[in-house]
Amino acid sequence: MNANSADSSDAVADSVRPIARTSLSDEIIAQIIGLIKRDVLRPGDRLPPERELCKRFGVGRSSLREALRSLGAMGVIDGRVGEGTFVSDNQQFIQKALQWGMLLNRKMVGDLIETRLMLESETAFWAAQRAGEEDMGRIEGALADMASALEDSAQFLAADMRFHLAVAGATQNALLAGLLEATRGYLQEWIERSLAEEGRAPDRARLSLQQHECIANALRAGDAQAARTAMVEHVLSSSEDLRAQFAAASG
Amino acid sequence: MNANSADSSDAVADSVRPIARTSLSDEIIAQIIGLIKRDVLRPGDRLPPERELCKRFGVGRSSLREALRSLGAMGVIDGRVGEGTFVSDNQQFIQKALQWGMLLNRKMVGDLIETRLMLESETAFWAAQRAGEEDMGRIEGALADMASALEDSAQFLAADMRFHLAVAGATQNALLAGLLEATRGYLQEWIERSLAEEGRAPDRARLSLQQHECIANALRAGDAQAARTAMVEHVLSSSEDLRAQFAAASG
């Protein structure tokens, strides 16, 4: 290779960039996401039948279906045979991601317990600063439900979850709320077992309720530090059982 | 509907649950994930050609390809025409999830900046308690690179990122590290602009280096509180520019 050709190839390397080689499916994905983003397609909406979408996009059914598959894998859409394909009501990428991660890496459950402490405490911190009346209503509603379900562990747990999700929502940070919801959703299974196998569920529930009241008070007062502290205390105490449960399950 | 049929249908409702109706693709996905989890397939490995996988799984190519598409959407595998399909070296579900979320919801960038503060500070907290010699080596190596690249903002930024990722790795919590890596990866673009358009990059870099040294010292000392505080300070100061940048871009 002589000096001349070397020069020209360097000049080319600086001014030329690889052309985008996107597959048909990827373009379809981009278009559908665009439709959802621009609210042309809303959660719950039904997409046109595949065969019609093929015509509209001008592609074969394989390409279209592969695009739909990708969207489905991310939980963006959801197909039901005989009915149609629907835009998911709740766009939960992060849940999906954790789901996949969990499939591939079981240790991740341990990490999840740990990460949850951080997520919960920080959501409490920010929720205290940002919760509006509506948010507080949801939070205290969940608290009331917990109080009236001390004997019914399933209902108690459901209200418990509502409480935490309401707090997450009050942060006004969708990403944070999504992360919390995802981790919580995954740990829920273990939490259930932990509560069920305990035997002394009512006692446990009473303590939990008390801790939640503490958190709610801090939120209502707008005291971010207190909210975080209360949440840390709660999560730590509830994590103990959880860890034991997990250790037993994975051992 | 008479009383008898009502009774029986209720009895059925209680004891019968919907049978799992998993599609072929989903089973293929499960099997491939199983192979990866059991280390039969390792990151970087090449899968058999599609046509051969079809025979082995005993399915048509559409089903197989839709399965591969799903895995691809989650970043588990990666197909290159003419070469083959490969298991991704880094399994980054969370990155993928954020990527999708970002496509669908632009506000998420704002949330990301906020969430990053929490992630960074908490990783510092845990890293201080768990960093081994190897981790500290990586961290201090990155710090040295930063020091020697004060004038080269691109290199400085790269070393900066290495620093933060090394800290994340030191937590020994893959989930936390993944979350941090994902958020960081996404903000990197904005961080670059923020540094580039500033003009006074070297000054900015010097301050940044100083803050990183502070963090590294706390980590080396195993002082978790100090590490967190130092990280909060650093991220807050660097976030100011970032926020301005983002506000300008989205405004």
Added chain:
DNA sequence: GATAGCTGATGGTCAGACCAATTGCAAATA
């Protein structure tokens, strides 16, 4: 010894067909 060109392997796409589940309507039934 380097280059251009050929060949085979491989992912990407298409078309048409059939299957299975679901819905909705219409006919048969009580």
Added chain:
DNA sequence: TATTTGCAATTGGTCTGACCATCAGCTATC
């Protein structure tokens, strides 16, 4: 009339076989 039964259309799921575009590696050429 009210309920059940049964058929037909719709729709996602799958299969087949074909063709294209791209890439790696080999081969013949200069």
